Amino acid sequence: MALYQWHIIGLATFCAIATLLFVRLLIQRSRHGRSKAALRISEERYLLALAGSTDGLWDWDLLSNTVFYSDRFREILGYSSEEFRGTIDSFRSRLHPEDAEAIWAAIERHLQERDPYKVEYRLRTKSGEYLWFLARGQAIWSTEGKAVRMSGWIQDITERKQGELNHKAALSEIKELKEKLEVERAYLQEEIKLEYNYENIIGQSDGLNYVLYKAEQIAPSDTTVLVLGETGTGKELVARAIHGLSPRKDRVLVKVNCATLPSNLIESELFGHEKGAFTGAYARQLGRFEVANGATLFLDEIGELPLELQPKLLRVIQDGEFERLGSSGTIKVDVRVIAATNRNLEDEVRRGRFREDLWYRLSIFPITVPPLRERMEDIALLVNFLVDKISKRLGKTIENIPTSVMNTLQDYQWPGNVRELENVLERSVINSSGPKLRLVDELKQPHQELTTTQKTLEAVERDHIVRILEQTNWKVSGKNGAAEILGLNRSTLRARIRKLDILQP
Incomplete structure (x- = not known):
C-alpha cells in the first residue's frame, strides 16, 4: 500500500478516537452536573426538613466546627439567629453547669462505640430560666473512619421532668413522713404501756x-x-x-x-x-x-x-x-x-x-406541783386508786384496807411523794395473801423531821437518798435496791448521787 494511503488511514483513526474521547467527556460532565444538582436538591430538602421540624434540630460540621441550628431550635430557647450564632460555643455557654460532664461524656462514648446517643440536659433560655431537653445524636463517618458530621434533635421535656422531680420530692417527703411515723409509732407503743x-x-x-x-x-x-x-x-x-x-x-x-x-x-x-x-x-x-x-x-x-x-x-x-x-x-x-x-x-x-x-x-x-405531805387529804383517795390498779395488774383482790394501815400511811411525810407511796403499796399488795392489805414497810420517820427543820429541797432530797442507801447497804440497783425503793431509774439515781455529792463512807 502506498505511503499516502497509510497517512489517510492514520488520520481517520485519530479522528475517530478523538471523537470518542470527546463524547465520553461530554457524558461525564453531564453526569457530574446532574449529580451536583441532585446533591444541591438533596441538601435543600434536608435543610428544609430541619427548618420545618417541630423539634429543635441541629447539624454539626466537625471539620469546620460550625453548627446549623434550626429556626425551631432557637425559637424554643427564645433567641434570634443573631443572638444564637452557628457555633458550638453558643450551645456550650447555655448548657447547665451540672449537665456539661454528662453530655460531653455521651458524645465521646458515641464517637468511640458508634451507637446513637440519648441524653437529658438543661439549656438556659433568653429569659434566664432553664428548660429540660431530651437530645439524640448520630455522627457520620468518612471512608477513612473519621467522624465528619453529627446531627440530632432536642425535645422539650420540661413538663415531664418537672413531674418526675415533683414525684421524687413527694417520694422523699413520704419516706421522711414514714420515718417519722415509724419513730412516733415506737413512742406510742411505749406510751401505751x-x-x-x-x-x-x-x-x-x-x-x-x-x-x-x-x-x-x-x-x-x-x-x-x-x-x-x-x-x-x-x-x-x-x-x-x-x-x-x-x-x-x-x-x-x-x-x-x-x-x-x-x-x-x-x-x-x-x-x-x-x-x-x-x-x-x-x-x-x-x-x-x-x-x-x-x-x-x-x-x-x-x-x-x-x-x-x-x-x-x-x-x-x-x-x-x-x-x-x-x-x-x-x-x-x-x-x-x-x-x-x-x-x-x-x-x-x-x-x-x-x-x-x-x-x-x-x-x-x-x-x-405540791409535795404529797402538803396534800395529806388526798392520800386516802390515792391509796384506794393505787391499790385497785396494782391488784388488777398482779391478779389479786384487795377488798379491805385497815384503818390502822390508812392512818400509818397518812401520818408518814412521804419524801418520795406519790412514787414512793405507789412502791410501798405494791410491796404491800404482793405480801398480802388475803383480801386485807398488809403493810410491810416500817414508816417510822418522825412527823416533825421535814416540817420543823428549815432545810432546802436539795438537802431534804440528799438526806432521804442517804437514808435509803444506808438501809440497802448502799445497793443502788437490783432487787430491793435504793433505786427500786425510791421508784427511780438506776441511772437517774446515780446522776442525783453525783449531783448531790453523796459519798459512801
Whole structure:
C-alpha cells in the first residue's frame, strides 16, 4: 500500500478516537452536573426538613466546627439567629453547669462505640430560666473512619421532668413522713404501756386543784411551760394534762428524760444525726424535736441538761430551728415544749450550772406541783386508786384496807411523794395473801423531821437518798435496791448521787 494511503488511514483513526474521547467527556460532565444538582436538591430538602421540624434540630460540621441550628431550635430557647450564632460555643455557654460532664461524656462514648446517643440536659433560655431537653445524636463517618458530621434533635421535656422531680420530692417527703411515723409509732407503743394520763391525777386538795386550774389555763396556747416539784410528785402527769387539753392532743406527747441519757448521746437524741456523723452512726436518725413536730415535747429533768447543749435548746425554743449532728442544713419545726425539774434552777443559774437566758425562756409560765405531805387529804383517795390498779395488774383482790394501815400511811411525810407511796403499796399488795392489805414497810420517820427543820429541797432530797442507801447497804440497783425503793431509774439515781455529792463512807 502506498505511503499516502497509510497517512489517510492514520488520520481517520485519530479522528475517530478523538471523537470518542470527546463524547465520553461530554457524558461525564453531564453526569457530574446532574449529580451536583441532585446533591444541591438533596441538601435543600434536608435543610428544609430541619427548618420545618417541630423539634429543635441541629447539624454539626466537625471539620469546620460550625453548627446549623434550626429556626425551631432557637425559637424554643427564645433567641434570634443573631443572638444564637452557628457555633458550638453558643450551645456550650447555655448548657447547665451540672449537665456539661454528662453530655460531653455521651458524645465521646458515641464517637468511640458508634451507637446513637440519648441524653437529658438543661439549656438556659433568653429569659434566664432553664428548660429540660431530651437530645439524640448520630455522627457520620468518612471512608477513612473519621467522624465528619453529627446531627440530632432536642425535645422539650420540661413538663415531664418537672413531674418526675415533683414525684421524687413527694417520694422523699413520704419516706421522711414514714420515718417519722415509724419513730412516733415506737413512742406510742411505749406510751401505751403507761397507765397514767391526765384523768388519773387523783386528789381534791386545794393545792392540786390549783395546779389543774393552771394547766387548763395554759393548755390552749403554745407557751412554754415549766413544771416544778419534788421527785415523784407527778410532774409528768401535769405535762400530759396540758398536752391532753391542748390543740395538739391528737399527736403523741414525745418525752425525753435528760437525766437518763449519757451527755455524749443526748444531743443526738434531741436533734438527730446523719449517717457517719460519729462512730456508730450507721444510719440517719430523727431527733425528738423532729418527731414532735406539730406536737408537744416533754423535757423531764431539764436541770440535768449539759451546759454546752443549753444554747442549742434555747435556739430551737426561740426560733424553732436546729441542725442535725453531721449536717449543715437547718430544720424548721413547730414544737410546744413542756419542761420539768425537781431542782432549783434559780440557784443553778447563780452557781453557773444553768444558763440564765434559758431559765428565763423556760419559766414564762411555771407550775409548781405540791409535795404529797402538803396534800395529806388526798392520800386516802390515792391509796384506794393505787391499790385497785396494782391488784388488777398482779391478779389479786384487795377488798379491805385497815384503818390502822390508812392512818400509818397518812401520818408518814412521804419524801418520795406519790412514787414512793405507789412502791410501798405494791410491796404491800404482793405480801398480802388475803383480801386485807398488809403493810410491810416500817414508816417510822418522825412527823416533825421535814416540817420543823428549815432545810432546802436539795438537802431534804440528799438526806432521804442517804437514808435509803444506808438501809440497802448502799445497793443502788437490783432487787430491793435504793433505786427500786425510791421508784427511780438506776441511772437517774446515780446522776442525783453525783449531783448531790453523796459519798459512801
